[in-house]
Amino acid sequence: NPSSLHAIRGTFLDFINDPFYASDADSVRYISDGLLVVENGAIADFGTYDDLHNRYANLPTETYFNKLITPGFIDTHIHYPQYEMVAAYGEQLLEWLNKYTFPTEGKFHDYAYAQKIAALFLDELLKNGTTTALVFATVHPQSVDAFFEVASRLNLRMICGKVLMNRYAPDFLTDTPQRAYEESKKLIQKWHNNGRLLYAVTPRFAITSTDEQLRLAGQLLQEFPDVYLHTHLSENLQEVEWVAELFPNSKSYLDVYDRAGLVGKTSVFAHGVQLTDEEFQRLSHAKAAISFCPTSNLFLGSGLFKLHTAKSATMPIKVGLGTDIGAGTSFSMLQTMSEAYKVVQLQNQSLSAFKALFLATLGGAIALSLDDKLGNFDPGKEADFVVLDPQATPLMAVRNQGFPAKSREELSDQVFGTLMLGDDRAIHAVYVAGTLAHQK
Numbered sequence: 001n002p003s004s005l006h007a008i009r010g011t012f013l014d015f016i017n018d019p020f021y022a023s024d025a026d027s028v029r030y031i032s033d034g035l036l037v038v039e040n041g042a043i044a045d046f047g048t049y050d051d052l053h054n055r056y057a058n059l060p061t062e063t064y065f066n067k068l069i070t071p072g073f074i075d076t077h078i079h080y081p082q083y084e085m086v087a088a089y090g091e092q093l094l095e096w097l098n099k100y101t102f103p104t105e106g107k108f109h110d111y112a113y114a115q116k117i118a119a120l121f122l123d124e125l126l127k128n129g130t131t132t133a134l135v136f137a138t139v140h141p142q143s144v145d146a147f148f149e150v151a152s153r154l155n156l157r158m159i160c161g162k163v164l165m166n167r168y169a170p171d172f173l174t175d176t177p178q179r180a181y182e183e184s185k186k187l188i189q190k191w192h193n194n195g196r197l198l199y200a201v202t203p204r205f206a207i208t209s210t211d212e213q214l215r216l217a218g219q220l221l222q223e224f225p226d227v228y229l230h231t232h233l234s235e236n237l238q239e240v241e242w243v244a245e246l247f248p249n250s251k252s253y254l255d256v257y258d259r260a261g262l263v264g265k266t267s268v269f270a271h272g273v274q275l276t277d278e279e280f281q282r283l284s285h286a287k288a289a290i291s292f293c294p295t296s297n298l299f300l301g302s303g304l305f306k307l308h309t310a311k312s313a314t315m316p317i318k319v320g321l322g323t324d325i326g327a328g329t330s331f332s333m334l335q336t337m338s339e340a341y342k343v344v345q346l347q348n349q350s351l352s353a354f355k356a357l358f359l360a361t362l363g364g365a366i367a368l369s370l371d372d373k374l375g376n377f378d379p380g381k382e383a384d385f386v387v388l389d390p391q392a393t394p395l396m397a398v399r400n401q402g403f404p405a406k407s408r409e410e411l412s413d414q415v416f417g418t419l420m421l422g423d424d425r426a427i428h429a430v431y432v433a434g435t436l437a438h439q440k
């Protein structure tokens, strides 16, 4: 019975503070021989094997040798309907949307088709160690039903929402402000806090929604203060220019959302590549989050996200990592951390292995206001975790010799090697609510 008390023994790594603001000594928790005790899908106890094994001597225990166990990865921005159109050649954002994205999303009026893709999509997430994601569906309410049905069967903590768009898109993908409001409201009542599922009001971006539609989205947030707001913000220069033309009364791109009441504690904005310091300041003040999507920003040629500005001590912003499939090119959060490192390198800054892993775990949980439930191994949190194999390939086995690490410096080097070289091959096993959900 997987809901009864059981334990996992192995090498554990998680974060108890934000390493962008605290030292590694105060933020990194590394237990080379640890015990994680699980009951009813939650963490019941966590500590060194030495300290805990007498208390839990008779528990059924799974032991992982030469592996590294981390909290499940959190993908703070991804589109499930774009599963099949990943790696579409040759365009930047606005052309890419018209040429590839909109025709594909049209298929999701079909519930059975949406269910089929949702199942493939969630399987791919699990294979890559991602246990929670903030997910775009399409304009069709049935695309949200299909996604949540599949996620619910897998007992995953997932956030999704129907896309709101009422202009500058093909007729088969547009709604109206009133219809979008009513359909979203029904979906919130059906799915928000249904098991582990949560709802996000999801206007696509300022270009595809009129002011009236954005205001009705704001009204939904007033009526349901704990639902999320999920949208795109300042990704591409042409996009930013067009938004300025469409909303001449707004001070900035972010101000368009702000005037509609869409900038708050549960708001998550994807990209933010072109943000001004004033907009960063406003996001910090509002406690809103940014999803940094490095593979997407490079693939669409959007630009380099200023992570050092977003994580500055003077105007700290909640930041998570996003794959942004299908503009992003990998489902792997390991690959996403690797590309985040390179985006930071190009700006003459650095991103340590610990900071990158923080963004993919506890940082993501904080960005999604789920750090009371997810993100590290604190007792009481939900038992979603990943068993990484830092020696998954012949190359990685040689690169990551001497495992497990004897010091934090050695650990940092091995984690860095695993992020740079790893992908789904390095995901040995994945646990969802304490139960084995994927094994390589």
Ligand code: GUN
Pocket (backbone or CB within 6 Å): 079, 093, 097, 101, 204, 205, 232, 235, 296, 324, 327
């Ligand atoms: N901006 C508006 N829609 C999209 C989308 O589907 N993908 C990305 N990357 N940016 C967008």
Ligand code: ZN
Pocket (backbone or CB within 6 Å): 077, 078, 079, 232, 270, 324, 327
């Ligand atoms: Zn996106």
